[in-house]
Amino acid sequence: MIAASPATPANYNRADAALIDTLRGVVGADNVLTEAIDVAPYAFDGTAMLKQRPACVVFPTERSQVPAIVKAVTSAGVPLVTRGSGTGLSGGSVPLDGAVTLVMTQLDKVIEVDTANLTIRVEPGVITMKVDQEAAKHGLFYPPDPGSQKISTIGGNVAENSGGLRGLKYGVTRDYVMGLRVVLADGEEVWLGNQCVKDVAGYNLRDLFIGSEGTLGVVTEVLLKLLPRPQARRTMVATFATLESAAQAVSDIIARKIVPCTVEFLDQTTIRCVDDYANLGLPLDAAALLLLESDGHPAVVEEESAAMHQALIDNNATNVETAQTVEDAERLLTARRAAFSALARVSPTTILEDVTVPRSELAAVVKFIAGCAERHNVRIGVFGHMGDGNLHPTFLVDERNADEMHRFEAALEEIVDETLRRGGTITGEHGVGLAKKPFLRRQLGDGSFELLRKVKQALDPQWLLNPGKVFD
């Protein structure tokens, strides 16, 4: 599945000198890269083992340039791959041979913060964390905080419908997108959505573009909903002697009708790698660790964290510790955000999966993954957004070891099957891209899989927007 780099199918054209000249005309020569040394670093995103150089990389510096770029590229019959910061974990912005990569990072203006309607309007290249920092200046809050928030773009978040550490209580990117400006395959620009809390005029096309992975259009402006900033927060860490007791503790917290904003889970392998990176003094012999956070009104936080504490103790937590300072809490969260990269210390190749199951199935799936690792003799570190049922089994392998790669594939098959059998999904937040493509039909079934293709056909009849991603 993963080894083959995406190549241009015969019916696509490669970007040629004429197209490149046109693009230079639109954005200026400095903002079009074609030399091997310049484009080679755009051959990959955060996904392991996928690599393909584009023919050319274009950086629009004004929103108004995007329609002309899209039109020029698609009318030349050349594939267009939109890219934010290239932190994606399913190969979404990995180019095709001969393709044009459209990098949005220079469209990074915050256009407006509307404190009357509690919204923020931004360009797609704005860094996720910047959105929340801008909001904070007005006492407001933008909750979605993917692990990559210091560098991922809001456009990438919308295209992947990214989640974060606060998903349990606050939801994911989709829950905050009120409006989108999108440039379609033919270069037409449309505005979808508005500032109204309620809106049922026509089909909800805005939602169609959220999570569309750059295959339906290019997002050039995003209107986001903001919330009042929570006044207080409290972060705690609990350790457990078994995976099951950690999973049970999470179920129990939710059964007690507590919805913490964060419930993150790390297994032993991950605990060790994270500690190695961040020097937190985590208990290296614990089988599982939960990172929990409660936020909101100070009195509520007080009450909620006491109840959480009790639930953790009742479920045999070996230790529960509350962060004493804001800095401590931030350090813990940062380390958790870096869990995936930290696992890369262990092995040359780090392959991250994103299976998600209904919460009630969590304990069973965590256990299944551990068994699977043993049966196939592969190392798997597991961490994830326990509160959302979103797990990240991370394979620690070496791509040069063919035998190990076979064992990895066999183990992955089993995990995917088990996930689907329990009513789960192959990807909770990273998207299908190239990496999860082989499993999509299996999850959706023929009917809804074909429906996806019909939508794509209607919006991008030449199949030039990020072709080969999600499905062929």
Next chain:
Amino acid sequence: MDYSVVQQCMHCGLCLPTCPTFVETGRERSSPRGRIALMRSIADGELPLSREFAEEMDYCVGCLACQTACPAGVQYVSLLEKGRAASENAGLLDTPMRRVYRWLGLRLLMTRPWLLRLVARGVAVQQIPWIRRTLYMIGAMRLAPKTLRDLEPSAPPIDAPFSDARIKTVETPPAEWWSGKPRARVAVLTGCVQDISFARVNRATVDVLLAAGCEVVTPRSQPCCGSLHAHNGDLDQAKEQARRTLDMFDWQGLRAGPLAFDSVDAVISNAGGCGSHLRHYADLLADDPNYATRAKAWDAKVRDVQEFVWQVVGGGQQAVGSEATPQSRLERVLTREPSALAAGGATKRVTYDASCHLCHGQKVVSQPIELLKRVPSYQFVPLAESDWCCGAAGVYTITQPEQAGKLLERKLGHVKAANPDVLATANPGCMHQLNLACRDDASLANVRVAHPMELLAEACRASDAS
């Protein structure tokens, strides 16, 4: 290129926002992730080792901020050094002039401590204000090659006498401050640039270590540690300098001799950039059978002076072994609690600019600040973006003046906001860069740039006087 290190990078991008050159250009090739990808492509034979690659490696500030940001533990410094060495060996940036200057600098001057000192003495004479004025007046300066003339106004001021004249081979804490066996025996590295331009910092370092109850040994006529060579793509000479540095010590001989390596508890560096390099001799000399073992033992003992002093005396109350050992002079001088923001009696504001290789290379982050917060009669004020490069970065001001200038400007903005009386930093390159900047900027003209050890040493002296 070191493939195992290259492969460690999983292109997550978490290093991008910390990289000054990426933030400047917004292009991946100028980012850590991009540079590593280029190296990997070269190693895989997908890209040629080209002049453009060499230029990109030259453009890298070498600040190692990416190493701090990287959760995957990528040792970027080793990639940088090997990438630059590959470029140099292939002669990709060669021009006749550049070759002459590199030879003069890296191979002639920085390998011969006596020559460096001799030249420094000459420069010291030239720098005497009335002589310098006269030289300019009579047009003698025009005799120097243009490159040198351009550099002359920003040459580091020479601080004679040099370390050997200021520091004895063995110094023990005076009896009135410390009785009995010294707390530790430490060796002090005096450096090359540090030695000629900041010999006073070396003296202060020894004073502080003595005040902390340590016996201090200082080898004579020390060679350059080779960090300059390693960072500038001359790995062969870097190895030679490392061997010479190790050779200053007696590795087999008498345990009793002051320079017997076994009898030394720690080797102390007070220059962030050198220390960062000095701690990695084992990597550098791994394939040298005669030195590999020594290099390992060496790495285990190298400490930055701030790190070491904080470890032994703490804030005066939490010293290592403080129950058994009496309080040292330094412990009595430092205040117990960190100075509060508006500390009563504090007359001067001190802020701290982290040297990149101290904080990112050596991961010595909090110790200098903890110490500065306890120097009596100073109020510590934080400096925003203290861990962002000031642009000095070894010879970066010479090789990449434009980018260096931008970094400096950014830094000065924060310094002005902190409005300190004293700006402390622990690396000669940074001290020099900031000194020049303060000299040239009217609103900073009264800011004194100092090494934390100078402030500590002064505090000790002041307490004697009172």
